[in-house]
Amino acid sequence: MHGIFDERRYLIPFRAVLLPQIFTDVLVIGAGVAGLRAALAASRHSDVIVLAKGKLSQSNTAHAQGGIAVVLDERHDSFDEHIANTLTAGAGLCDEAMVRCIIEQGPRLLRELIDQGMKLDRDESGNIRMGREGGHTASRIVHTNGDATGRELAETLIRLAKAHDRLRLFEDCFALDLIGEAGPGSRCMGAITHHPKYGLQVIWAKATILASGGTGQIYRETTNPSIATGDGHAMAYRAGAALADMEFEQFHPTTLYVAGASRSLISEAVRGEGATLVNRDGRRFMTDVHELAELAPRDIVARAILEQISSAPDAQVYLDARHLGDAFPERFPGIFKLLAKFEIDPRKQLIPIRPAMHYMIGGVLVDESARTNVPGLYACGEVACTGLHGANRLASNSLLEGLVCGEIAGRICQEAATQSVSMPIKVVADIRPSDRSELDISDVRSSLRSVMWRHVGIERVGGRLAEVAEMFDFWARYTLDKIFDERAGWEVQNALLVGALITRAAMWRTESRGAHYRTDCPMTNEKMAVRAVWKAGSVEAGVVGLRNGK
Numbered sequence: 001m002h003g004i005f006d007e008r009r010y011l012i013p014f015r016a017v018l019l020p021q022i023f024t025d026v027l028v029i030g031a032g033v034a035g036l037r038a039a040l041a042a043s044r045h046s047d048v049i050v051l052a053k054g055k056l057s058q059s060n061t062a063h064a065q066g067g068i069a070v071v072l073d074e075r076h077d078s079f080d081e082h083i084a085n086t087l088t089a090g091a092g093l094c095d096e097a098m099v100r101c102i103i104e105q106g107p108r109l110l111r112e113l114i115d116q117g118m119k120l121d122r123d124e125s126g127n128i129r130m131g132r133e134g135g136h137t138a139s140r141i142v143h144t145n146g147d148a149t150g151r152e153l154a155e156t157l158i159r160l161a162k163a164h165d166r167l168r169l170f171e172d173c174f175a176l177d178l179i180g181e182a183g184p185g186s187r188c189m190g191a192i193t194h195h196p197k198y199g200l201q202v203i204w205a206k207a208t209i210l211a212s213g214g215t216g217q218i219y220r221e222t223t224n225p226s227i228a229t230g231d232g233h234a235m236a237y238r239a240g241a242a243l244a245d246m247e248f249e250q251f252h253p254t255t256l257y258v259a260g261a262s263r264s265l266i267s268e269a270v271r272g273e274g275a276t277l278v279n280r281d282g283r284r285f286m287t288d289v290h291e292l293a294e295l296a297p298r299d300i301v302a303r304a305i306l307e308q309i310s311s312a313p314d315a316q317v318y319l320d321a322r323h324l325g326d327a328f329p330e331r332f333p334g335i336f337k338l339l340a341k342f343e344i345d346p347r348k349q350l351i352p353i354r355p356a357m358h359y360m361i362g363g364v365l366v367d368e369s370a371r372t373n374v375p376g377l378y379a380c381g382e383v384a385c386t387g388l389h390g391a392n393r394l395a396s397n398s399l400l401e402g403l404v405c406g407e408i409a410g411r412i413c414q415e416a417a418t419q420s421v422s423m424p425i426k427v428v429a430d431i432r433p434s435d436r437s438e439l440d441i442s443d444v445r446s447s448l449r450s451v452m453w454r455h456v457g458i459e460r461v462g463g464r465l466a467e468v469a470e471m472f473d474f475w476a477r478y479t480l481d482k483i484f485d486e487r488a489g490w491e492v493q494n495a496l497l498v499g500a501l502i503t504r505a506a507m508w509r510t511e512s513r514g515a516h517y518r519t520d521c522p523m524t525n526e527k528m529a530v531r532a533v534w535k536a537g538s539v540e541a542g543v544v545g546l547r548n549g550k
């Protein structure tokens with residue numbers, strides 16, 4: 001990247017010394033599974049503050065339906081099989097050492113949560129029920145109340161965090177930027193934040209853990225809640241962190257498509273229970289596309305649906321789950337309730353669906369200890385890029401990653417949090433006020449989301465990507481030079497930066513692999529089995545090689 005995107009270190013001008021100051025050992029930005037698990041681990045050795053930009057209940061974590069992939073019963077499943085499934089989905093770009101580490105630590109951390117009160121669905125004998133999802137060769141998805149796994153996980157972690165003496169939770173507290181000394185290689189020392197009641201504040205921390213989740217909201221169609229605007233990706237980039245695998249976004253094939261409804265997810269587990277995809281003529285089409293039919297990898301199902309939708313102006317695709325009958329409300333009570341709001345009875349009617357942006361695979365590059373290249377800055381969860389997912393995420397591996405890598409980040413940051421670090425330091429961000437005209441933020445936002453969906457979505461083509469990159473450069477010239485004093489403006493500035501990074505990365509990868517599909521380069525090119533890395537100030541992408549787990 002270059003030019004206007006790399007010019008600003010901070011979104012707003014400020015002098016740290018003139019703002020209210022808060023001090024802590026560890027600052028965690030994000031209160032989803034990764035942030036809360038990190039905070040619980042860090043609070044064993046340190047004082048911790050956790051930020052959520054909205055309410056604690058608003059996170060991708062709380063929306064998760066299908067469940068957590070974990071090997072609990074080694075009589076019917078094995079770590080090696082889970083690892084093999086993850087590597088297959090990752091299409092040659094997984095970091096095998098990371099895959100093994102995360103999969104092997106999952107059961108211990110899940111059992112710990114069960115001991116602390118997390119409820120999972122069980123059969124009549126009290127054994128945990130294990131579901132099946134696409135790409136898994138064994139039933140290894142644990143779930144709660146059918147399709148409310150994320151809510152139960154989030155509520156459990158919030159309860160544990162609230163009970164902890166050394167842990168403070170700040171809701172409605174928006175992190176604008178990571179702060180630190182100027183210059184490359186300088187240490188991260190916390191963040192500048194904004195709260196509607198307290199205004200701007202500086203939170204100084206010896207260690208900062210970024211756990212700010214995903215980027216779904218930069219696409220017009222997304223399953224992600226409104227908090228997922230890529231703030232963490234953008235602030236890390238501005239602070240000098242390396243970002244990797246940014247061209248890989250997972251699009252979920254089945255979200256409810258009803259005018260006026262948000263794109264609510266219809267979990268893959270519904271297809272796992274035998275639901276089929278049919279076109280407007282009632283014809284099942286996935287059997288023509290892949291041997292696993294509806295349970296083929298998500299990118300293949302999403303592209304097949306797109307092809308059906310593009311075949312005629314009024315074409316539509318439906319999920320047919322009628323065979324489940326009264327088992328539907330029992331197994332998927334949340335989805336049943338959602339459909340009832342639109343007078344759809346899945347026991348008797350077809351469910352209209354379309355694909356939507358679901359999961360950000362790329363993010364802040366971390367090592368196996370959740371360390372970024374910026375001293376004092378750690379990252380975990382969806383904002384981080386560990387290499388677990390490679391070029392495509394295996395269903396239900398992300399809550400697992402959040403749990404395991406959150407715990408690692410919280411534990412490992414002790415090395416920084418117990419050092420003596422002199423704080424506060426002088427941080428001055430001078431930005432020349434822009435003399436350009438007022439900006440309609442909502443218009444930039446909707447144009448950005450629309451362009452990302454149409455041209456940087458499920459299918460991409462080099463020429464269009466180049467046009468989008470040019471367009472983003474142009475929008476950036478009059479959007480990134482502004483100084484906003486509210487969240488909506490900062491989010492758009494962040495989204496523009498992240499959208500530009502995704503677009504550049506998608507242009508760079510002149511092949512199709514995993515979740516990244518280029519119609520002009522439909523084949524996989526073995527010479528491109530490397531991961532692209534992006535850093536402020538570098539025009540070209542760097543590359544990281546691959547590690548195997550042996």
Ligand SMILES: Cc1cc2nc3c(=O)[nH]c(=O)nc-3n(C[C@H](O)[C@H](O)[C@H](O)COP(=O)(O)OP(=O)(O)OC[C@H]3O[C@@H](n4cnc5c(N)ncnc54)[C@H](O)[C@@H]3O)c2cc1C
Pocket residue numbers: 029030031032033034035051052053054056058059060061062063064065066067068069149150173174175176211212213214223224225227228231232265358359380381382383395396397398399400402
């Ligand atoms: C509808 C849906 C269903 C899913 N189903 C599954 C599933 O079944 N299994 C699975 O494994 N995965 C699933 N996923 C993916 C999974 O939920 C996420 O990848 C995971 O929860 C991410 O956790 P996280 O802790 O990294 O981020 P999140 O849970 O998204 O939390 C992000 C946190 O960061 C905070 N934040 C963001 N920006 C700022 C800022 N600027 N300042 C302060 N705070 C900020 C937010 O307020 C929030 O607290 C699903 C996702 C969605 C959207």
